[in-house]
Amino acid sequence: MAEAIRVENLSKVFYNKKAPLEQREVWALQDVSFSVQKGEIFGLLGPNGAGKTTAIRCIAGILKPVTGMAYIFDENINRPFNAHLIRKKLGFLTENHGSYENLTVYDNLKFFGSFYELENLEERIDIVLEEMGLLKRKNMKAGKLSKGQKQRVAIARAILHDPPILFFDEPTSGLDPVAAVNVRELILNLKSKERTIFINSHNLEEVQKVCDRVAILDLGRIKRIGTPAELSRDLWDTQEMVCSLKNPVSSQIQARLSQLDYIKNFTSRNNQIFIYSEDINETTPKVIKEIVDLGGQILEVKRTVHSLEDIYLKLMDEKPEVEVEN
Amino acid sequence: MNFQNSKRILLKDWKTTVRSKEILLTMTLLPILFTIGVPILMMIGIVIDPEGFIEEFPGADILITLLNIPSSYNQYLVAAEVMIKLMILPFFLFIPAMLPAIIAADSFAGEKERKTMESIALLPISKTELILGKVLVSLIPSVLISFACFAGMGVIVNLMLLEHLEGNILIFSDPAFLLTVFLMSPLLAMVDIIVTTMISSRSKDLKSAQSISGALIGPVIAIMFVQMFNPSFLTPLMILILSGVLGGLCVLLIDVANKVLDIEKLVLAL
Numbered sequence: 167m168a169e170a171i172r173v174e175n176l177s178k179v180f181y182n183k184k185a186p187l188e189q190r191e192v193w194a195l196q197d198v199s200f201s202v203q204k205g206e207i208f209g210l211l212g213p214n215g216a217g218k219t220t221a222i223r224c225i226a227g228i229l230k231p232v233t234g235m236a237y238i239f240d241e242n243i244n245r246p247f248n249a250h251l252i253r254k255k256l257g258f259l260t261e262n263h264g265s266y267e268n269l270t271v272y273d274n275l276k277f278f279g280s281f282y283e284l285e286n287l288e289e290r291i292d293i294v295l296e297e298m299g300l301l302k303r304k305n306m307k308a309g310k311l312s313k314g315q316k317q318r319v320a321i322a323r324a325i326l327h328d329p330p331i332l333f334f335d336e337p338t339s340g341l342d343p344v345a346a347v348n349v350r351e352l353i354l355n356l357k358s359k360e361r362t363i364f365i366n367s368h369n370l371e372e373v374q375k376v377c378d379r380v381a382i383l384d385l386g387r388i389k390r391i392g393t394p395a396e397l398s399r400d401l402w403d404t405q406e407m408v409c410s411l412k413n414p415v416s417s418q419i420q421a422r423l424s425q426l427d428y429i430k431n432f433t434s435r436n437n438q439i440f441i442y443s444e445d446i447n448e449t450t451p452k453v454i455k456e457i458v459d460l461g462g463q464i465l466e467v468k469r470t471v472h473s474l475e476d477i478y479l480k481l482m483d484e485k486p487e488v489e490v491e492n
Numbered sequence: 493m494n495f496q497n498s499k500r501i502l503l504k505d506w507k508t509t510v511r512s513k514e515i516l517l518t519m520t521l522l523p524i525l526f527t528i529g530v531p532i533l534m535m536i537g538i539v540i541d542p543e544g545f546i547e548e549f550p551g552a553d554i555l556i557t558l559l560n561i562p563s564s565y566n567q568y569l570v571a572a573e574v575m576i577k578l579m580i581l582p583f584f585l586f587i588p589a590m591l592p593a594i595i596a597a598d599s600f601a602g603e604k605e606r607k608t609m610e611s612i613a614l615l616p617i618s619k620t621e622l623i624l625g626k627v628l629v630s631l632i633p634s635v636l637i638s639f640a641c642f643a644g645m646g647v648i649v650n651l652m653l654l655e656h657l658e659g660n661i662l663i664f665s666d667p668a669f670l671l672t673v674f675l676m677s678p679l680l681a682m683v684d685i686i687v688t689t690m691i692s693s694r695s696k697d698l699k700s701a702q703s704i705s706g707a708l709i710g711p712v713i714a715i716m717f718v719q720m721f722n723p724s725f726l727t728p729l730m731i732l733i734l735s736g737v738l739g740g741l742c743v744l745l746i747d748v749a750n751k752v753l754d755i756e757k758l759v760l761a762l
Contacts, residue, residue, distance in 0.1 A: 180760075228613045229756050254616040264611030266508050277504045281497060281615050323611075 169240070170331050170362035171202040171225060176234035178220050178386075194220040195231070196386040202379075204330075205360040207353065209367060209377035211478060217386040218366040219261060222333050225364075226256065238331065254282060257329035259337055263320040267309030271300060271319055274308050275326055282327035294322040297352065299345075313340040321349065325356070332356065335366045350376055374474040382481050389481050398472040401480050404430050405446035406470040407453065409439045412463035419460050428452065437465075497617045501625025502632070509598050509629075519591050519637060526583045527641040528648060534575045535652040542567040546574060558724040568656035572649065576663060578723045580645065582716035584673050588638040588681035589712040592630035593702070596688035599626040600758060601701035609758045623689065623749055630685045635678045642673045671731040679738035684708050686745040693753050696761070 178195040194217040202208040210218050223229040225236040227249030236243050243252045265274045275291045284290055295301040298318040303311065308319060317340045324332055337353070338346040353363055353376050367373050373380060374394060381391040390397050398405070415434040423432050423439070428449055431442040439457075443449040446469050457464060509515065537545050546567070561573050603609040612622070646663040653662065663669050687708055688701070695701035718725050 223610075223759065226614055228610070228759055250616045250618045253614060256614075258611075258614045260610050260614070262607045262610065264608050266504070266606065266608060268508055268512075269504075273507065277500065278611070278615070280500050281617060 168204045169201045170204045170206070170238070171208075171364065172237040172240070173198060173200050173221075173225060174235050174237075175199055176221070176224055176231045176236060178217070178224055178229060178231050193386045195224065198234070198383070198386070198388050200381055200388065200391055202362055202364060204362055205357065206379065207357050207363045207365065207377045209365045209373040209380040210383055211367065211370065211373060211380055211474075212383035213482065214368075216383045218383055219335060220386075221383070222258075222335060222364070222366060226253065226258065226333065254327075255330055257324035257327065257332040259320050259324040259332075259334045261335045261339075263316040265308040265316060265319050265323070268307060270305050270307055271295070271311070272304045274319060275323060278323045279326045284327055290326055290328075294326050297325075298322045299348070314342055314345055317341055318345065321352070325352075329361075331362045331364070333364045333366075336368065337365060338367075338369060338372055346372070370474045370478055380474065382478060384482065390477075394474050394477060395471070397477045397481075399445075401477060402472060404442040404444060407441045407443070407446050407450055408468045408470065409441065409453070409457065409464060410466040410468075411437045411439070411457070412465055413437065415439055416460070416462070419457055419462055422456055422460055423453070426453070426456065493618070494621055495624075497621040498625035498628060501612075501617070501622060502629045505595070505599070505626065505629040506633075509595055509602060515594055518594055519633065523583075523587045523591070523637050523641045524644075526587065527580065527645045530583075531576070531580055531645050531649055532652070534579070535572065535649055538568055538571045538575065539652060539656075542571040546571045555723060558722075560724075562660075564658075565660065566656055566658060568653055569658075569660060569662065572653055572662055574723070576649065577668070578720060581669060581672060581726060582719045584638060584642060584669075584677050585680060585715055585719075586709075586712055587641065588634045588677040589684045590709055591634035591637060592681050592685040593688050593706065593708065595633070596626070596630040596685045597692050597695075597701040598698055599630070599689045600693040600753075601695045601698045602692075604758060604761050605697050609761070613755050613759050619753060619755060620750055623746070623753060626689055627682070627685050630688075631678070631681055634681050634685075638673065638677055638681075642669075667728045668726055668731060671728055671735070672726060676731050676735045676738065679735050679742060680712065682742045683738055683745060684712075686742065686749050690745075690749050690752050693758060 176195050176198040177193065180192045180194055182190055182192060198217075198221065200208075210221060212218050220229060224231045225238075225243065227236070227243040231244060238252050238255060241248060241252050243249050265271075266277070269277070272291060272295075275294070276287065279287045279291065291304075292301065295304055298321060300315065300318055300322065303315065308316065311319065321334075321337065324334070334353070338349050341349060350372060353365075356363060357376075363376075365373060365377060377394075379391065379393050380397070382389045382397075390400065392400065414437055419439070420434060423429060423441070429441055429443050433440045441449065441453055450467065450469065454464060454467060555574055555578070556570060559573065559577055561570055565573065600609070603612055642663075650657065650662055650664070691704050692701040695704060
């Protein structure tokens, strides 16, 4: 699969002239590297001040990294003459909705859309407004809209020119639950059209629902990158499977399970067996077969998967790596 | 360089800033008052008593000599010519330099205040295209208002003195006036706008941008005073020399603005 975004050793420092000398340098990003494949939904997670928005701004070419480069479809966006041309391929939903409050929704979209030289701009405006449920508010001043509606106008602006890569900074912030679900559906719909989507979010549940891979950023450094399943495997030695039987667990079954070397540990309670292994995907069919062979009647098998929230909290709990000087 | 992008910025700023009633009122009322209202009052005084009017000026004879007023002019035209050169001509330097400050101060400071700077920075537009759009939206209305006031003033003055013109035409046939209005004052406005735009990009908010850029009117007021105390200062040759200097300054300032304007700082100021 082709790379849509590639970030190589990106670092960004801000200077706070008013701070004491030793605190003047604030490293927003430190040697950050990752890539996002075409058609992938990639989530960047991290606490406030982790450097998520700075990362998007560097990738968009509006902040200059002190080291490293960002590439969009293999084109270096950090070259000053390139940035604005490459940005034609990008759509952005920024933290601030960024619409002109004294212009109508239509005028806002017409202004922002005009830079992409679309042949059917008027038609596209109607389509995206319909998609965002704002067609009836087309001629309303943006300043008169609610916070959620302003957020939807900003999303409409980001998708108006149908860019191959979209950056969404907190896409469901300020949206009611129904609108948030609609945005999630929109994101998945964009993925089905092979669009690449980069999401910055605090909403772990939302990220878990839509993202193929995530990167966890803290204090400007990437702590982990991978699919939630990969991260779960990286962080926990064993995974859990719960097997519910029709009858209490027999001593024969318990004896057999204790002999299986691919099981790290197990416990039983009434009709349930809790099995722990390194790779639950591989273990599950084998264990089911053993239980059935010994006359156990299985009612339900559940694999306990660590949520992104578990992963995130565990990673945030980890102490930062300390560089050892020789 | 895509001029369409600059035009898009210009049209957006026209809708968001210039079209507001307060700005339009300030931009039109003041020039009308200075370049049409004041000349009307002066012409009334001249028509009633041209000799008395001119005698009120100290050293009137020297003034007439200095201004190279044609000997064929009657007393009405002499009085009108002295008044216009002395009092009105400098306003045509002042107005195009003052008007853009109102809009140019808003150019970047306004975007920061409205929290729209990041949206603009993320557009597929180069810094030069952005600066050009911001400069033109201040320059075009100011220069057009100045031209309209010039035309209005010229017509009114000539109409009020119609029966005394004796085949002469005031203002429109004066090279000093034409060069000032159509060459020097647009260039002066341009310099003022570029500097104000740079100030706006560095200011925390609109108010501080307006107050700092207000100081720019100083050099213009200096030229106005020089002209008022020495009406022969703005000769066509002097206007051409000053325009050349201003033109060179414009080119230099555009380059400086391109270097000074830091999109990163503007975005981070959010």
